Amino acid sequence: MKFKVTPYHSNLIKDKQRLSAFYEGISEYAEELNNLKNEEGLINKVVYDLGCGSGVLTYFASLYFQGVVGFEKESKIASYATENLKDYDNAIIIKENVLNLEGLQKADLIICEMLDTALIDEEEVLALNHFLPFKEDDGIVIPKEVVNFVEPVNMQRNNICWEDEDYKPNYEIIGPSLKYSEINLNEKIDENFSSNLELKIDKDSIFNGIKITTVTLITDKIVLGPTPMFNPPLFIPVDEIKVSKGDILNLTLSYKMGGGIESIRTVIN
Template sequence: MKITSYQQNLLSDIERLTAFYEVITEKSKGIIYDLGTGSGVLSSWAAPLSRFVYAVEKDPFTAQIAQKNLRLFKNVSLMVSDAKTIFFPEKADLIICEMMDTALIDEDQVPVLNSVQKYLKKDGDIIPCGVFNGVEAVDANIAHLCYHEGVTPQHQLMSKLIIYDKIDFKKYINPKIHYSIPILINNKGTVSGVKITTFTLLTPNFICGPTPMLNPPLLVPTNKLDVEKGDEIILKLKYSMGGGLDTLRASIEPVS
């Protein structure tokens, strides 16, 4: 069974793995769900420290890789299913859910968490436990949405980073985002896009910035607006978490 290049890239991102390893080995106990187990790497760290791990993977091909990697653990059950619709026979002390994506738009993290929160014990934990989302105005020569990974698309920052959203994974998450965000411009020029950056809270006190495979910043083109230093503009930002990048709309206007 050959590992896919996507799973290989996830396993090559040492910064991402180190952050998860640290928190999983600290928090693992009792009953654990590992939702979106992929290659099974996170389950393989949790299993020796827990009573039982339910590892869930919806992609059958990827699940075969997890099956092979986890076969020696007697306390792991691999479920090939969509984590949104699964029935778990017992509640979890810890839910690990790594279906992260910048601003949680393009993966199932939010719909999955909304459907499994009922299975978390009262004093249980979720890894990661939340995110902060931030945005900056940019002048970028881009025609389409693009992730800021590998080759950096040319862009100039036109404002400071503004944290516009804080999401707690233990509470119900409204997937619909529709914000008007005031942004103070700190450069003369043209604003033609925004850069969205997601910071992952592995625990409330352990924040991990973007890594190549964990929420690389997203550059989003907008309409163009000529600006002076000190101007204020309004960013209208709309998307659905779990709805995919097609739901993302961003436009800017001057403060009238």
């Protein structure tokens, strides 16, 4: 199937690891409900895809479920998604900011792709929080959970940056990875994150940054680490200090999920 897309959504579609993980997650849920198939071979369940973009995940859901709705606030992208799904009677695209919607029928599956590292620059945090009341009690959200890790680094940059295919920052990891937060996407996300973290150092070096890596549980069985378009590792500079092997540093890290990189604060205690 050929999709009409913007350049940004085209890059999203080319990211095969991302697409296959979501496809498998949606298929896995459909498999569990296989006995509810109607005469047309579709499962009588309602699916919402929040921020559907080109509609590619809406399309995956439409292969299995009877009532699939993709929501997209940007007119041009919504019109592409409508065009892309025109042959699927069981799927519709609604051009609307989901934050403006109230009183909807409850969905059995809510798809809400969260693709920004640690959800910091992820505008869909608000969208999912707003839509959780429109999920059936036994319904699910895909992805299920976001897990974040932090590593102390010596980096040759003094501003916040992401590592992706076009840009690889120069850095050295100087201590072990620490799992510092787990966010259950089936519950309302508390957007304000703040935590005191103990970072171990295993090398004599200059500590001047942290690397954040996000791993997403699409479902319990499907785990997706960073891919070209999904959760690229994030580098955050911190006040520079000389460190020795065996040191333990206390770092307070805070940010607002959905608040953007401007909301990040770091303090070494």
